[in-house]
Amino acid sequence: MAIALGPNQYGKAETRVVRIDRDSPVHRITDLNVSTSLSGDLIDTHLTGDNAKVLPTDTQKNTVYAFAREGIGEIEAFALRLARHFVDTQEPIHRARIRVEQYAWQRIGDAPHSFARGEAAVRTTTVTYDGTNTHVVSGVEGLVVLNSTDSEFWGFPRDEYTTLGETQDRILATAVNAHWRHGTHSEDWGASYAQARQALLDAFVGTYSYSLQQTLYAMGQQVLERQPTLAEIRLSLPNKHHFVMDLEPFGLTNPGEVFHADDRPYGLIQGTVQRDGFPSAEDAW
Numbered sequence: 001m002a003i004a005l006g007p008n009q010y011g012k013a014e015t016r017v018v019r020i021d022r023d024s025p026v027h028r029i030t031d032l033n034v035s036t037s038l039s040g041d042l043i044d045t046h047l048t049g050d051n052a053k054v055l056p057t058d059t060q061k062n063t064v065y066a067f068a069r070e071g072i073g074e075i076e077a078f079a080l081r082l083a084r085h086f087v088d089t090q091e092p093i094h095r096a097r098i099r100v101e102q103y104a105w106q107r108i109g110d111a112p113h114s115f116a117r118g119e120a121a122v123r124t125t126t127v128t129y130d131g132t133n134t135h136v137v138s139g140v141e142g143l144v145v146l147n148s149t150d151s152e153f154w155g156f157p158r159d160e161y162t163t164l165g166e167t168q169d170r171i172l173a174t175a176v177n178a179h180w181r182h183g184t185h186s187e188d189w190g191a192s193y194a195q196a197r198q199a200l201l202d203a204f205v206g207t208y209s210y211s212l213q214q215t216l217y218a219m220g221q222q223v224l225e226r227q228p229t230l231a232e233i234r235l236s237l238p239n240k241h242h243f244v245m246d247l248e249p250f251g252l253t254n255p256g257e258v259f260h261a262d263d264r265p266y267g268l269i270q271g272t273v274q275r276d277g278f279p280s281a282e283d284a285w
């Protein structure tokens with residue numbers, strides 16, 4: 001039976017780069033975690049250890065810092081520059097995938113150069129370029145939201161292992177992980193991100209929910225409806241269960257006021273919402 005090298009890629013994971021824009025006394029901060037991943041004609045290094053075609057991961061890391069020196073801007077634009085650089089300057093490299101996470105900082109009041117870490121949610125992008133095709137995926141991870149009512153869950157099948165009670169009023173909480181694929185490669189990336197994030201939140205607020213699955217679809221639909229240039233969105237929603245505590249042993253009632261927030265196990269609800277007419281692009285992810 002023949003044995004052969006299968007799909008492979010390599011790069012520098014999690015290069016942490018912080019840039020301060022200090023062209024005015026009011027500084028701006030960009031805080032990123034950048035991962036590069038290259039693939040192409042790399043059989044020699046795997047089979048014989050000949051590294052003639054292997055741009056070192058150390059060089060890839062240095063490139064991230066050197067490009068940051070020229071300015072970062074929106075993470076999608078930064079990732080596009082990096083992806084094009086690696087493929088267009090290294091003949092053996094046929095595809096680059098650049099993933100960027102951006103951590104939020106907020107100015108403290110009007111202070112010109114003082115910042116506090118912002119919301120825990122992380123803005124992300126994954127850009128893939130193969131010399132011809134470009135894919136841009138933007139996203140948000142860890143956007144924690146909670147509705148304290150307007151959520152029910154009932155009507156599900158029961159078998160000999162089912163103990164879950166039906167409920168007409170529960171807490172619905174999740175950490176939104178959502179990634180959406182752009183149909184174009186030049187957008188106002190910042191405005192697009194803000195609009196998508198707001199659409200996710202508006203749909204979460206505005207949906208009277210009979211299941212987290214229903215809320216997932218509503219969120220995806222809202223994002224695509226507001227931005228016609230988006231092709232699809234993939235959502236992964238952990239169901240952050242909140243169980244009503246039984247206070248009867250203490251002679252107390254509990255009309256949906258005191259909950260136990262359970263961290264595991266958790267339901268994990270995942271799904272894609274897509275727009276007809278855009279070709280699918282598994283490479284983008």
Ligand SMILES: O=c1[nH]c(=O)c2[nH]c(=O)[nH]c2[nH]1
Binds near residue numbers: 210212213
């Ligand atoms: O919104 C929900 N969807 C489920 O599929 C599910 N399963 C479960 O036990 N609780 C819930 N809640």
